[in-house]
């Protein structure tokens with residue numbers, strides 16, 4: 225984005241083209257500030273309106289504007305002459321008002337959309353008037369990368385001397401708002417902004433002004449844009465970074481740390497309060513060691529990534545919920561050695577074949593394996609003794625289309641078959657009856673006592689095998 | 690009536706200035722968070738903090754700019770003097786050089802602020818009395834000669850920190866009451882907070898129920 229106060233001498237305003245819409249002639253103004261450029265369309269009457277204000281309030285000479293013409297003002301020749309005259313007019317006025325840049329003129333040229341200083345003036349006014357209400361009533365506030373970039377840059381430059389302004393436009397109001405904000409959303413874009421050559425996702429920003437942030441959601445912003453997370457390591461509770469082409473968690477967790485090697489990482493970079501992480505729809509293929517920097521993590525969601533294997537994250541003692549749906553898991557070996565006290569796992573839409581790896585996740589209450597490639601109903605044997613398991617999804621696996629699928633699964637849970645919710649449904653009385661029959665048959669076959677005859681004692685299921 | 694954090698009638702703008710390492714950022718932190726940051730990094734450019742206080746029954750929000758003491762940031766920090774209603778000028782009682790530089794800080798302040806700006810001198814690190822390099826009397830005399838308010842304070846123990854910020858606000862508030870400070874002047878550093886129609890205070894009960902917080 226542009227920084228006019230630093231490029232006053234490197235800025236031009238010209239009228240290079242005209243266009244006609246609904247029989248009205250528009251003059252296309254091209255503004256260049258350093259390497260940034262944009263265009264603005266105005267009709268002649270807009271120039272007249274602007275000119276009146278500039279004459280009365282800013283000492284612009286009255287005769288500067290090319291005169292009105294009532295008849296024959298649409299001929300190509302006339303329009304071309306007027307274009308040239310307006311271009312000359314703007315050039316002169318711009319040179320004359322460059323130093324003070326009154327807000328009417330800045331708005332006429334759309335500086336408030338593309339320039340750091342003028343965008344922030346408008347933002348300051350909004351936040352002065354509305355900020356407290358927003359803080360109280362909004363669930364979360366959206367800032368664009370453009371605004372964040374402007375704030376970061378503004379903190380680095382000396383405040384420009386402009387004409388005396390109402391204090392409403394003071395930059396403090398923005399920082400005041402930021403320092404109190406609790407939930408922030410940032411949505412990026414690779415599309416050029418408006419008529420300019422500014423690409424939001426090319427802009428760098430930092431998050432230093434956000435002193436009380438609890439919840440941060442980043443959507444489609446590349447991590448390279450973020451230069452510093454400021455104090456977020458001490459305050460942030462919930463983090464979501466999605467569709468940002470992130471390959472590894474440490475791209476965010478260590479975004480402002482130069483040497484991302486584990487041995488040189490100090491305790492101070494730990495995310496002290498962070499308990500919910502969602503990195504959905506990225507390109508993560510490995511949960512790396514950086515996850516250790518989030519010791520309070522309870523809820524990890526890596527849905528829609530490129531994971532094949534789970535690394536050892538048993539150091540996360542508080543981890544309870546793990547969402548790994550839409551990845552590429554196939555073998556899940558010995559997960560009890562990799563994750564501790566887990567309560568919920570979502571592995572839907574993967575390529576899991578066997579349930580063996582889950583057999584000792586004793587705290588598991590919910591396991592979603594829908595849309596995988598489990599074919600053998602006997603796989604359930606591996607998890608049927610998990611004492612807390614209450615929710616199981618196997619729908620859209622090959623096994624789910626076999627005859628008597630539900631009762632064959634339920635039967636394996638012995639006395640707990642009444643508690644199990646399979647594919648969102650508890651067993652019906654009819655299913656329970658059939659399952660008990662199947663179980664009796666299994667007993668005969670294997671020569672064991674069916675558990676539902678064992679006085680409903682639940683501790684047995686550990687000892688049995 | 691709510692008395693939440695959004696209910697206040699004035700905004701006062703402050704700046705904190707003085708040599709590097711005198712404890713400006715620590716003073717701000719002690720004032721806004723009631724904590725001492727032992728390993729505070731040097732400020733880069735400017736920092737910002739707010740707190741709402743009460744003076745004579747009026748709620749006032751302080752917007753405080755904490756500036757970097759390092760010379761290389763002087764161009765940036767100078768631009769924040771403009772429109773400050775209060776300036777806290779800090780030296781370190783254990784380092785004489787920081788005291789000797791006060792006259793140049795004062796010149797800057799006088800040049801860049803307006804006549805009604807209240808300047809408050811703080812001799813910080815009063816907890817380190819054993820290493821004292823500047824006596825109370827000497828600094829007090831300097832303050833009196835230049836018409837400054839003055840305390841010795843400690844960002845570490847919190848001693849007199851509250852007082853410095855509050856006394857400054859009282860003085861500013863007094864100037865408003867006396868009519869010496871023009872609220873409408875762009876550079877006064879004081880703003881009246883209008884109770885805008887959309888504010889929660891005035892919102893009908895139904896709208897309040899929709900609040901997500």
Ligand SMILES: Nc1nc2c(ncn2[C@@H]2O[C@H](COP(=O)(O)OP(=O)(O)OP(=O)(O)O)[C@@H](O)[C@H]2O)c(=O)[nH]1
Nearest residue numbers: 709710711712713714715727732758814843844845
């Ligand atoms: N003992 C003691 N140490 C203090 C006190 N205030 C600050 N310090 C220490 O002094 C050092 C500098 O404090 P800062 O607040 O960073 O100083 P500063 O004025 O903001 O410095 P710059 O940002 O570089 O201008 C830190 O190591 C603090 O721990 C105090 O009241 N007592």
Ligand SMILES: [Mg+2]
Nearest residue numbers: 713714731732
């Ligand atoms: Mg500092």
